[in-house]
Amino acid sequence: MAVVEALVIDNLACRRGGRLLFDAVSAHVAPGGALLLTGPNGAGKSSLLRLLAGLLQPETGTVTGGGRRAFAGHDVALKPRNTLGTELDYWARLDGGQQRLPGALAAMNLTALVDVPCRHLSSGQKRRAALARVIAAGADCWLLDEPTAGLDTASSALLVAAMAAHRAAGGLVVAAVHGDIGLADAASLRLG
Amino acid sequence: MFFTLLRRDLLAIARSPALWLPVMFFVLTAALFPFAVGPDARLLARIAPGIIWVAALLASLLPVETLLAPDVEDGSIDQLISRGIALELVCAARIVAHWIGFAVPLLAALPVAGVLLGLSGADGTRLAIALLLGTPALASLAVIAAALTAGLKGGGALAGLIVLPLALPVLIFGVGSDVAGAFRLLGAASLVALAVGPFAAAAALRPE
Numbered sequence: 001m002a003v004v005e006a007l008v009i010d011n012l013a014c015r016r017g018g019r020l021l022f023d024a025v026s027a028h029v030a031p032g033g034a035l036l037l038t039g040p041n042g043a044g045k046s047s048l049l050r051l052l053a054g055l056l057q058p059e060t061g062t063v064t065g066g067g068r069r070a071f072a073g074h075d076v077a078l079k080p081r082n083t084l085g086t087e088l089d090y091w092a093r094l095d096g097g098q099q100r101l102p103g104a105l106a107a108m109n110l111t112a113l114v115d116v117p118c119r120h121l122s123s124g125q126k127r128r129a130a131l132a133r134v135i136a137a138g139a140d141c142w143l144l145d146e147p148t149a150g151l152d153t154a155s156s157a158l159l160v161a162a163m164a165a166h167r168a169a170g171g172l173v174v175a176a177v178h179g180d181i182g183l184a185d186a187a188s189l190r191l192g
Numbered sequence: 193m194f195f196t197l198l199r200r201d202l203l204a205i206a207r208s209p210a211l212w213l214p215v216m217f218f219v220l221t222a223a224l225f226p227f228a229v230g231p232d233a234r235l236l237a238r239i240a241p242g243i244i245w246v247a248a249l250l251a252s253l254l255p256v257e258t259l260l261a262p263d264v265e266d267g268s269i270d271q272l273i274s275r276g277i278a279l280e281l282v283c284a285a286r287i288v289a290h291w292i293g294f295a296v297p298l299l300a301a302l303p304v305a306g307v308l309l310g311l312s313g314a315d316g317t318r319l320a321i322a323l324l325l326g327t328p329a330l331a332s333l334a335v336i337a338a339a340l341t342a343g344l345k346g347g348g349a350l351a352g353l354i355v356l357p358l359a360l361p362v363l364i365f366g367v368g369s370d371v372a373g374a375f376r377l378l379g380a381a382s383l384v385a386l387a388v389g390p391f392a393a394a395a396a397l398r399p400e
Contacts, residue, residue: 050270053270053273053274054273054274054276055270055273055274055399056399069274070274071270071271071274073267073270074267075265075266075267075270076266076267077266077267077268077270077271078266079204079262079266079268081207082203082207090196090200091271093196094193094196094197094272094275094277095275133271137275143274
């Protein structure tokens with residue numbers, strides 16, 4: 001991984017449906033760092049992540065640095081009729097990361113499931129697949145929306161290990177969470 | 193990049209249970225008209241181009257609800273945007289895939305429809321050229337309508353209302369393809385629709 005610039009969120013405001021969700025949000029995430037977004041339901045955690053992923057435009061403020069970003073939201077973007085392998089291979093192809101895919105599948109304990117059509121996967125397995133897609137993307141900054149929702153203890157531990165490895169290599173993690181997801185020495189940003 | 197997107201779209205069409213729907217619809221329409229209008233061969237041959245063009249237009253609209261809406265709902269479009277992949281490219285691939293998915297089988301079924309409607313060989317050939325020139329416009333319009341109505345309940349009916357007036361020039365030049373210059377106008381309509389389509393559809397898909 002190349003040397004990444006720090007992710008700088010400067011005086012960000014977001015308006016959704018005519019309502020100001022948050023304003024004057026600033027944060028700084030250094031390479032290897034992590035930022036936890038906390039706050040009650042509807043405070044704008046998901047919207048801030050979507051903003052960082054380029055899916056929303058800010059009302060004011062800027063986001064700079066952070067290198068290439070990969071986003072895992074609530075929607076898993078897996079086609080029910082395709083196998084897990086087909087799906088992840090397609091996204092890895094778009095990311096130019098097909099050689100990273102086997103490692104990503106192993107990291108999320110999905111190697112045995114590659115031939116299973118996505119409609120037969122449980123919600124936790126789909127969530128793991130979405131995380132494997134983030135890992136295989138080889139992006140510098142991971143944007144994770146409640147990544148542990150629906151994951152069992154063992155899978156959460158896999159995620160913790162993956163995030164630790166990513167940060168050790170200089171990557172960044174920004175995650176919207178309720179409660180602890182096992183990110184050591186992460187900065188915290190409370191919305192709402 | 194474009195071919196990765198296109199390959200994916202074509203595979204999705206090939207696996208779709210609705211794969212045969214447009215061409216079945218097209219052939220059935222052509223098969224029903226002789227019964228509805230009566231066995232007057234000259235009348236049938238005269239209205240055959242009109243029947244075939246209307247059937248082609250409606251066939252292009254049959255899969256409109258599955259062209260883009262599932263990708264918006266399941267987050268695929270979000271994933272593409274977050275990768276910085278231009279939605280224009282995504283929509284261009286979708287237009288090509290939709291054209292291959294509905295127009296190519298339709299052209300293959302044209303001889304069958306021609307026989308059912310008593311079309312002569314020369315008229316049939318002219319109609320095939322007209323369809324080849326005009327169907328890219330129909331594919332482009334269908335993808336624009338699919339983008340505009342993605343995320344709406346009952347978007348298919350609305351998509352029809354959006355496409356039909358825009359498709360009128362294609363229909364007019366297509367049916368009147370025995371008039372001098374009609375092929376050129378048909379080709380021009382397709383070129384305009386293909387040039388505008390990816391941008392219009394991408395603008396409709398982009399989150400506000």
